[in-house]
Structures are given as C-alpha cells and as structure tokens.
Amino acid sequence: MLQIILALSALAVANAANPCEDTFCPEIFMPICGTDGTTYANECFLNIAKCKSPSLAIAHQGACCSLKCQSFQSCEVTADGEQYCADQCINGVCEQDGKCGAAVCAPGEVCRLVQGECLRAPCPPRLTCVKDCDRLCTRDWNPVCGTNGITYSNACSLDIAHCKDPRISLAYSGECY
Structure with missing residues (x-):
C-alpha cells in the first residue's frame, strides 16, 4: 500500500511540473468554476483543460451557475445543484x-x-x-479523511468543508478506506 501511495505521490509531483502530460487527478469533488463557464470536479481537472485552452482560468471556487442575475446579486448553487x-x-x-x-x-x-x-x-x-467559506488552498497532496467518509487533498480543503458543514471534521490523517 505504501508503495502505491509513494508512486501516486511521485506521479502527482511530476504532473505538477508538467500538468499537460498524462495527469492523475484525485477523485475529490471540490467544484471549481472555469472562466469558460464549465464546472470542473477540482482544480486539477481545470488545469488539464487549460492545456487545450491556455486562456482558461479559475472564475471562482464552487460550481458555475448559468442563471443571469442582477448586478447586486450572485448566482448560487445549492448542494443538490439547484440554482438561484x-x-x-x-x-x-x-x-x-x-x-x-x-x-x-x-x-x-x-x-x-x-x-x-x-x-x-x-x-x-x-x-x-x-x-464566508470561500478561500484558496494549495494543491499539496497531504490527504486527510473527513468524518463524512470523503478523502480531502489536504487539511485546508477539509477546513472549507467543515466551514460549510460543521458536522464534518477530521476522522484521521491519510486517505479514507
């Protein structure tokens, strides 16, 4: 198991140096909205898409919203995908x-x-x-397991989840089983 983790860590480090080659992205859903209006599962997937569209950037953390809101409003997406x-x-x-x-x-x-x-x-x-739970986290892969059974890429990502839902906390360091 340790050899697999080390191999994946080495692959992640190699991918950080050149994200346009065969990239392994963690299957962690931390949605991020791209400037192309597409919701990506996490920043890693956005970076892969950026290889084909170099002008692509992060619009904001969270899912993209397709509603046209007034200037004093923000488009919000609930956990179940409802937009308002x-x-x-x-x-x-x-x-x-x-x-x-x-x-x-x-x-x-x-x-x-x-x-x-x-x-x-x-x-x-x-x-x-x-x-206000919006904050930026590094892309460091130091996995932690949340009490909701989800593996987060690092403690910062878990902190954001905890901010949004205080019932979520650290179960243990490392990936969830």
Whole structure:
C-alpha cells in the first residue's frame, strides 16, 4: 500500500511540473468554476483543460451557475445543484432592492438573501448572515479523511468543508478506506 501511495505521490509531483502530460487527478469533488463557464470536479481537472485552452482560468471556487442575475446579486448553487440568485452585500444587511443596510454580520461572514426551502416556488425571502467559506488552498497532496467518509487533498480543503458543514471534521490523517 505504501508503495502505491509513494508512486501516486511521485506521479502527482511530476504532473505538477508538467500538468499537460498524462495527469492523475484525485477523485475529490471540490467544484471549481472555469472562466469558460464549465464546472470542473477540482482544480486539477481545470488545469488539464487549460492545456487545450491556455486562456482558461479559475472564475471562482464552487460550481458555475448559468442563471443571469442582477448586478447586486450572485448566482448560487445549492448542494443538490439547484440554482438561484441571491442578494449579496459584504458585512451588511441585504435589502430586497440590493442596497446594504447597517453592518450586522460578524467578521468572516457575508449577508445573503436566503430563500431556504422555497427555491422553486415564490415565497417571501429571509435574510441571514452566513459564514464566508470561500478561500484558496494549495494543491499539496497531504490527504486527510473527513468524518463524512470523503478523502480531502489536504487539511485546508477539509477546513472549507467543515466551514460549510460543521458536522464534518477530521476522522484521521491519510486517505479514507
């Protein structure tokens, strides 16, 4: 088992030097949106696509959204793939007209218009402060296993998952069995 891990690690290091050759990407779903509007399973898969389209870059972390939202809104994608437009004001209260009210969110949180269960039916929206879990992690392969049974590429990736769902934490270092 150790020999396999070492071989895969060596392959990953070689691929980091030249990502356009036969690249092994970890099967970890940490969606990333490319500037081409395509959602890639993780940054490694985006880098492979970049070999064919050198101008391709990361648009943002998370899945791409195809909805056309107003300028004061962001397109959001739920865990089950539902898309909706959400008002977004940094460190403020999002009003329905897109204006930000008084700063009420704690540092590290953003205010978003949340529709909850009513994504597919009209309902009066609610406002809530949510944690801002968007951050960038290195591509280092130091796998850790989450309590949800998913192998994360490193502790930073697990921290993002924990930020989004506090029930997820470190089960142990290394890949999940």
